[in-house]
Amino acid sequence: MEITLDKQSANQASVKIKLNEADYQPKVDAKLKEYARKATIKGFRPGKAPIGMIKKMYGTSVMVEEINDLLSKSLNDYLKSQTFRILGDPLPVIEDADKIDWKAQKEFEFQYRIGFVDEVTVDLSSPIDVKEYQVEMGEAEVNDAITNLRRQYGQMTNPEESQANDFLYGDFKNESGSIEKTFSLPLSKVTEKELKNFVGLKKGDVVTFNPSKAIAEDVATVLGITAEEVEQLGKACTFTVQNINRTEDAEMNQEFFDKLFGPGQIESEEQFVEKVKAILAENYNKEIKVYSEEKIKDKLVANANIDLPEAFLKEWLLKANEGKVTAEQVEQEYPIYAKQLSWTIVSNEIAKANEIKAEHADVIEKTKDMIREQFASSGLGAQMEDSMDMFVDNYLQGNEGQNYMQMITSVQNDKVLAFVKEKMSIQQEVVSVEKFKELLEN
Structure with a gap:
């Protein structure tokens, strides 16, 4: 077997794999003998059919299967040994594959196109100036929220x-x-x-x-x-x-307060106003935290100067989701995908260089926090905590294990961002709701 790499640009290459008969034939022969031992063919006792007949019946299909398995393993092992980071999956050159004569050929050549990024360097030694915002609630926003609540419970x-x-x-x-x-x-x-x-x-x-x-x-x-x-x-x-x-509108009385926050939690109109104000501030600050972190990600990605193989990735996305998306949809959604991919590359590099890992215990705790937030307004409280382990297990095992992998990625991102913030020069700024909305629009 001979594997060669031809770098055609800074982020795209082709891989050629040449196979001769000695690479695949021993496995083909072994599989055919196994078929012969198990085959039940009319006119012969079970397992006694001539090997020549078995070869004639199954030889080509077994050879194709074994060559495909050999190609897959060899290509994966070869790419894992490279220093660059593979993006997407290798795309076979179909034109060459269509010319293969499986019955006559003994030697085969296969070609794949790959997209990659070379070694990514994330320099955290130089200070990066960023801003973190905190939203201050105005009287108008609080009054509007109270009006809506009174109408909702009216x-x-x-x-x-x-x-x-x-x-x-x-x-x-x-x-x-x-x-x-x-x-x-x-x-x-x-x-x-x-x-x-x-x-x-x-x-x-x-x-x-x-x-x-x-x-x-x-x-x-x-x-x-x-x-x-x-x-x-x-x-x-x-x-x-x-x-x-x-x-x-609902009256501002104890019955109204209890409906919203549970019996005895709020005992006066002043406490009610402060509670609403605190909840609004918490919700806005969650949003602006996401905004601030996105700006940090953007700066880190820009500093890393990642050159993605755009044409290759668009083709791969289209083929990987064949029948589910159109070329126009890929074109439209690509900027979002490229942004997420670039951050994943940077996050993984920072995590690897600084031994940052998402531990199983971290995943469990983050999942618990997510579930608590989802049930925050349900009033279930203690009952939910009693069944928390069941909720966590059901969620993490769902979606064929993808939920667990997504939560691992989320935990790693949290840890990476926390680590990065310690290295940055962060300026705190308090903004009004109007200013907050302007920031999001821009």
Whole structure:
């Protein structure tokens, strides 16, 4: 067997494997003898069929199978021995494979294309300036959150007269009468200019309106009709009120506090406001932590100067997901994939150089934290902790073991980022919610 590597560029190469009869024939002969021992062929006692007949019947297919196994193992072993990092999987050159005469040839040559990156160096000796942000909650954001909570836990009523933000339940008819339906019309979807025509209505009242002017959002969605039906509406549709539905905001009392946070956890309006403020800040700061860490990753990747084999990776992604994605989808999603791949290369290099490992115990603890967060608002508390081991096992064994591998990667990333932050010059900055949203948009 002869294996040669031809580097065609800084990140792509071809590998040629030449096989002669001595490389594969002993394994082929051994497999055929095994077939002969087990074969049941008409006219012969079990295991007594002539080896010549077995070769004629199975020789070519066994040879193809053994050569493919030999190629796979030899190629993998060869690539593992190289100093560069293989990306994706080797792509066989199909044009050459199609020319093979399996019945006549004794020597074979196979060619594969590979994509790789050479040795990656991540220099952490020079200081890297980065910013970490912390979101400070303003009074407006807290008040909005409290308003939404009171509305969410409010009580449904049926007032006699409509107001803004009510729901009008009734019968709709288009101008020609070809479309009739009964549904609930949210007045929050009505334009400010036309809202006055829907306020002050009572049961039995009829309002005439032009949907294209009165509905502030997509008319088809709000009215629950098709795009074709929208064209048939006309300018003088009617809505006959059958009922008025209104959600009265929940009162700021002990019953409301207990529903949200459990019995006795909050005992005053002041404590409630502080609790909401703390939860909002925690949620925003989780988001901005992700943002800050992405910026750190970007700087590390940029400093590593990784040259990915873009054309090769796009071809490999298309073939690896054959039938599931199109070339256009690969083209569109490639920048995201390339960014993730570049960070994985950098993270692995930092972990290897500094002996950073994701231990099994770390995986268990991170999985527990994830499950606790998912159940945070369920009120299960102690019951969940009693069954925590079962939840963890079920999750980590799910998705054919991929969940465990993903959690290992996540733990390693956490450790790598924590290690890197110790080497960096990090500036802390407190920002408002508005500034936080600007950062995300940019």
